[in-house]
Amino acid sequence: MTTINQYGGHTLNHHILSVLVQNRPGVLARVAGLFARRGYNIFSLAVAPAEDEGMSRITIVVDVESTPLEQITKQLFKLVDVVKISELDPRRSVERELLIATVKAPDEQRAKVVELVTIFEGKIIAVAEAVLTVSLEGHPDKLDDFEDLLDGYGIVELQRTGRVALPKLDRGARLRAVNKSLTSNTGKAG
Amino acid sequence: MAERLTGAAALIRALEHEQVELLFGYPGGCILPAYDPLMDSSIRHVLVRHEQGAGHMAEGYAHVSGKPGVAMVTSGPAATNLVTPLMDAYMDSVPMVAITGQVPTAAIGSDAFQECDTVGITRSCTKHNELVMTAQDIPMAIRQAFHIATTGRPGPTLVDLPKDVLQNEMEWYWPSDQEVLDSLPGYRPNVKGHPRMIKEAARMILAAERPVIYAGGGILKARAAEALRELAELVDSYVVTTLMARGAFPDDHPLCLGMPGMHGNATAVTSMQKADLLITLGARFDDRITGRVDAFAPVAKVIHVDIDPAEQGKVRRPDVPIVGDAKYVIEEIIAEIKALLAAGTVQADTSAWKSKVSGWREQFPMTYEQSEPGAALKPQYCIEELNRLASPHTIVASGVGQHQMYTSQFFEFNEPYTWVNSGGLGTMGFSIPAAIGAKAAKPDCDVWAVDGDGCFQMTAQELVTATVEGLPIKVALLNNSYLGMVRQWQEMFYDERYSEVFLNSTVPDFVKWAESMGCVGILVESPEEVGPAIEKANSITDRSVVIEFRTDASEKVFPMVPAGASNDDVILHPTQHDRAESLRS
Numbered sequence: 114m115t116t117i118n119q120y121g122g123h124t125l126n127h128h129i130l131s132v133l134v135q136n137r138p139g140v141l142a143r144v145a146g147l148f149a150r151r152g153y154n155i156f157s158l159a160v161a162p163a164e165d166e167g168m169s170r171i172t173i174v175v176d177v178e179s180t181p182l183e184q185i186t187k188q189l190f191k192l193v194d195v196v197k198i199s200e201l202d203p204r205r206s207v208e209r210e211l212l213i214a215t216v217k218a219p220d221e222q223r224a225k226v227v228e229l230v231t232i233f234e235g236k237i238i239a240v241a242e243a244v245l246t247v248s249l250e251g252h253p254d255k256l257d258d259f260e261d262l263l264d265g266y267g268i269v270e271l272q273r274t275g276r277v278a279l280p281k282l283d284r285g286a287r288l289r290a291v292n293k294s295l296t297s298n299t300g301k302a303g
Numbered sequence: 304m305a306e307r308l309t310g311a312a313a314l315i316r317a318l319e320h321e322q323v324e325l326l327f328g329y330p331g332g333c334i335l336p337a338y339d340p341l342m343d344s345s346i347r348h349v350l351v352r353h354e355q356g357a358g359h360m361a362e363g364y365a366h367v368s369g370k371p372g373v374a375m376v377t378s379g380p381a382a383t384n385l386v387t388p389l390m391d392a393y394m395d396s397v398p399m400v401a402i403t404g405q406v407p408t409a410a411i412g413s414d415a416f417q418e419c420d421t422v423g424i425t426r427s428c429t430k431h432n433e434l435v436m437t438a439q440d441i442p443m444a445i446r447q448a449f450h451i452a453t454t455g456r457p458g459p460t461l462v463d464l465p466k467d468v469l470q471n472e473m474e475w476y477w478p479s480d481q482e483v484l485d486s487l488p489g490y491r492p493n494v495k496g497h498p499r500m501i502k503e504a505a506r507m508i509l510a511a512e513r514p515v516i517y518a519g520g521g522i523l524k525a526r527a528a529e530a531l532r533e534l535a536e537l538v539d540s541y542v543v544t545t546l547m548a549r550g551a552f553p554d555d556h557p558l559c560l561g562m563p564g565m566h567g568n569a570t571a572v573t574s575m576q577k578a579d580l581l582i583t584l585g586a587r588f589d590d591r592i593t594g595r596v597d598a599f600a601p602v603a604k605v606i607h608v609d610i611d612p613a614e615q616g617k618v619r620r621p622d623v624p625i626v627g628d629a630k631y632v633i634e635e636i637i638a639e640i641k642a643l644l645a646a647g648t649v650q651a652d653t654s655a656w657k658s659k660v661s662g663w664r665e666q667f668p669m670t671y672e673q674s675e676p677g678a679a680l681k682p683q684y685c686i687e688e689l690n691r692l693a694s695p696h697t698i699v700a701s702g703v704g705q706h707q708m709y710t711s712q713f714f715e716f717n718e719p720y721t722w723v724n725s726g727g728l729g730t731m732g733f734s735i736p737a738a739i740g741a742k743a744a745k746p747d748c749d750v751w752a753v754d755g756d757g758c759f760q761m762t763a764q765e766l767v768t769a770t771v772e773g774l775p776i777k778v779a780l781l782n783n784s785y786l787g788m789v790r791q792w793q794e795m796f797y798d799e800r801y802s803e804v805f806l807n808s809t810v811p812d813f814v815k816w817a818e819s820m821g822c823v824g825i826l827v828e829s830p831e832e833v834g835p836a837i838e839k840a841n842s843i844t845d846r847s848v849v850i851e852f853r854t855d856a857s858e859k860v861f862p863m864v865p866a867g868a869s870n871d872d873v874i875l876h877p878t879q880h881d882r883a884e885s886l887r888s
Contacts, residue, residue, distance in 0.1 A: 135489060138434065143426060150427050187613035193431040193451060196489040 127156055129206065129278050132189060133197040136162060136169040136233045140194045144171060147192065153185050155177070157275030168196065172277045201278045208278040210253045212260065213238070217267035219246040224264050233259050244269055305474035310438030311336040313473055314402070314464065315344050317445035320477055323373050325349060325364060325743055327357040331377025332417055334404030336469035343413040349772050354381045356765040362397045363740025366723040367698055367748075369526065371398040371452050372740060378404045379417030382463075383424065387458045387730055390428035390497045394727025395526055395547060398457035400448050401429075403471045406465040408436060421463045428457030436465070438473035446483050455492025455661045457524055458612040469730045487886040492610060496627030496635060504582075504606045504623050505639035509648055511580035511604075513656040517563070517592075520547030520726070521585015521609060527630035528552065528719040531584065534633050537640060538650065541660055543571040545586055547726045550716035559670075560660070564592040565864050566708040569667035569879075572862065572870050573886045574660050575600050583607045585629040588618035589727070598869035608632045666885060669712050670876050671858070674830060679855040680705060682781045685833055686713040689751060689779055692837045697721065697749045700738040702758030703729045705787035708860045732761030739769050749777065749841060756782040756806055756813070763816065763823020770821030777840045778817075778849040783856040784808040789877060791859045817849035 134140045135180050141160055147151055148155050154176035163170040175185055201208075218226045226245055235249035249259050253276050260271065308316065315457040318326070326348045330338045341348060348780045351357040354376045361372025376385060382403045388746045392399040406415040422434045435444045441464070448460040478486070508514060522531050528551050535542050535558050543563040552559050563571040575581065581603045586592070593599040596618060607614070607621035608629055615624040625632050644650070671683040686709050689699075692696050699714055700723040701707040707724060714847040716722050723741050725733040736750035759780050769776055781787075793801050814824030823843055827836045827850055840848040875883055 139422060139426070142423065181616075184613065184617060187615075190489075191611070191613055193487060193490045222887050 126176055126233075127174050128177055128182050129169045129201040129203065129208070129276070130173045130175060130186065130189070131199045131201055131278060132171040132173060132195060133163060134169050134171060134192075135194045135196060136167050137194055140169070141171070143192050143194060144173070144189065147188060147296075148175075151180070151182050151185075151188060157273075159275040161277075166295040172275070174276060199280065202282060205281050206278045207281050208252055208276050209250060210276045211248065211250045211255050211274045212256045212271070213246060213248045214260070214263055214271040215242065215244050215246045216263050222266055229238060229259075229262055229266075234257045235259065305476065307472050308475050309336065309340070309469065310464070310471055310473055311469040312340040312442050313438065313441045313475060314445065314469065315340040315346065316475065317442045317477075318346060318373065319344060320442075321445065321449045322370075326373050326375050327351055327360040327364070327740065328375035328402075329354050329357055329381060331381055331404065333406055333466045334375065334377040334381075334402070334464070334469075335465070336373065336466060337402070347749065349384065349739075349768065351736070351763070352764040354384035355387055355732075356739075356762060356768060358385045358399070358401070359391070359730075359733055359736035359762070360740030360765075360768075361399050361401075361544075361744065362388060362392050362395075362733075363700060363723050363737030364744045365392075365397050365399055365740075366737070369720070369722045369743045369745035371400050371404070371449060372746075373400045374405070375402040377417065378406055378421065379419045381417075382419055382421040384479040385461075386424060386428060387427055387728075389461065389644075390461040391725050391728040391730045391733065393428050393430065395725065396457050396520060397459065398452045399459040400445075400452050401425075401459060401461040403461060403463050404469075404577050405434065405463045405465040408465045410468070410801060411465065421461070425461050428459070429461045430456075431694070432461035432463065433463075434463040435468055438468050439473040442476060443466070443478050443483070443486060446478050447487060450483050450487070451490065455490075456521075471531065471780070493612070493626045494610070494628040494631055496608065496625035496632040498635075500625045501624050501632065501635045502639055504608075504625060505636050505643055506648075506829060507580060507604060507606060507623060508538055508540075508582060508636070509643055509650045512651045512653055513579040514538065514582060514653065515560075515574050515578040515580070515603075516540050516542040516582045516584060517545075517575065517586050518542055518548045518551050518584050518695070519545045519586025520551075520808060521629045522548055522551040522720055522779075523585075525585060525610070525629035525631075527585070527633055530630050530633040530637070532556070534637050534640075537637060539653065540582065541657075543567070543575060545589070545592060545726075546711055546724065548586070549711055549722040550719045553717040554715040555717050560664070562711055563867075564589075565594070566712065566781060566860050568669055568712070569628060569873055569875055569886060570660060570663040572873050573663060575603070576870050577659075578603045581605045583609075583621070583826050584633060585609060587614045593618065594864045594868055594870040598871060632702045649736075663886065666882050667862075667875065667879060670878060672878065674855060679783075680828070680830060680833065680852050682709050682783070682854040682858055683713050684830060685779060685781060685827075685852045685854065686710055686753070688833045688837055689753070690714045692834060692841060693751070694841060696745075698723065698738075698741050698745060699751050699755045700724065700734045700741060702755055703731045704755050704757065705783075705791065705858075705860050706753050706755040706758075706781045708788075709781070712860075734758060735762045735769075735776070735778065736765045738778075739765055739772075739774050741774050742769070742774045742776050746774075751823070752776055752778045754778055754780050755787060756780065756784060757786045759813070760806075760811070763820070765818040766817065766822055766847055766849070774844075775845065775847045777847065778822075779837075780813060780849055780851045781854045782813060782851050783854045783858070785856045787856065787858075788860070790856065794859070796865070813849065813851040815849075820847075822847040822849050824848075826853070827851065828853045
């Protein structure tokens, strides 16, 4: 195990599953219930409507210490509402997460906290006399580093969204996508 | 303009469109609207005495007919009473559709009278379930429920219908097959196995010197008994039939080794241990089959045919995984083997293996010791007599425990769909309602429920249903006054400390109880009465019969592989202990 911290993105046993589901009542309960019943561990979970109407995408980071990933995906795929499952290799996917935190910022350390937020290209979203609420969006590893450093000033409250991810476009696909947008005039701005 | 119907009328019409002939159910508050149009329907309703009975009857019906069993009950306690049959059907892959009433949509979540979160409670014991929120959705929900229950790996589905959804009007329509498929983009069971894997399986089967066909309940679900027989005879391979597959391959066939597993016969267990190839067809390497997994069939290569991809590698990693319908895949394997043979491939010599296995069969027949004069009956003797006197096509259902094992060991199952039992979940009380469901599906067959005194006391009230609904069954009640299997474990593994396993030897009076439910009750205490009592029961066709056999409580089920032990360490019947060494060579 090479866990860095409790949110560690580098734990060897973690895998990212991107699960496309029919957006129907109870679908999240079905997925969560399956994990609970079969004794699989969910590390983080994010869910929101996907590009197709009637579909949602659930990004699940699973801990596969005890159960082979293959069993998890096969059991998941047996759920009638699950339409597609992709395992995202961290090296071949783009991952993002959002962190918001309220951190102690009395006069003597306020400048340092602001500086830290600036270095990480985060935002200050609320200000009070002795605390600041800050936000940072980015790769989960970056958020881990930011969180570690913030911790030094005293975190009052913290919330992370859990990661979302999509496959990285290969170079060819990126170029094709660019060429397409160059040659076709859709009339859309941008 | 489309015809306007109430949701309830649409439900009944949808069930008729699904060719439902029989509904096992129990009315109540929230399902009331559905019971009104039912009066004018061609569907026959069987009024049970407990909702669990409705569920097991639907299972028994499905087991012997292959058609989905349907149970309809109200909300709350009725729905929770269905949980056990749903789980039972899920474990044993039985096609079943449950219709439950629900409180009106506006009351959902308010802890209304007889409200429960039915879809929440049954989520992990159904293949799929759905709460229908508008009357317009009822036909599609019913079509989906039947489609999912009967295709792929069969299983139970549930449709939860709030009272106002049943009362509101809708415009009748009947979704096409394509519309059903389009509505379920995530559900596409794979029927055809991978051609390359099928070729590889055929090659391995011909190369094996010690092959064993490991046939599971999937053979029956796929209607593949004929194909299995053709394959076994083509390559002259022995076949073991699991508890769920009894009858899938005839017990009187020279290649049949019978049941493997915890209480399987020594030859079936040992042949799997020593095999160089397990041809696994619709079986799932259940712990009752494998014993200690890391010691199971240690040298065997494994071909695993299963329609459920999640079974591949769940317990044992297969060398050749084939996801597909057992019948289709077996037929493809047969064609491939024939092609290989025609092209000059010569099958490996299995003669040494065949003579070794037949040696075991001679040395290790199923056995028990006859009772001393004046002593209690031997349960095995009762089953043997039941078998000897059974009319053709007799269907046997059983509860769970010693009597279940004796039946699977000593009754000869030569036809598919004649054995109905609760394998995966091990549901005590299964046999009587399941037998009634089987009788409803096959009214021309004799249906015997083999039961223990513990099981009988869980669901015997359904004999009232059998009497009132004209579905007469016969019950062989093996009464040893104990929870026999638990007693056996306490004797063998808990130093004969018998904790809470003695039921009672004087109450209830089973004969009177049977008579009070409209059945003929017969008490049998000595061996010479066994045959005549069974003959009498077989001759009674207008009502149910309960024969209470007073049996020996100290009798134990052998052979036995203790839980967690290796199948190499099978405990033989005491009279065969001296020969144990010959299983090791």
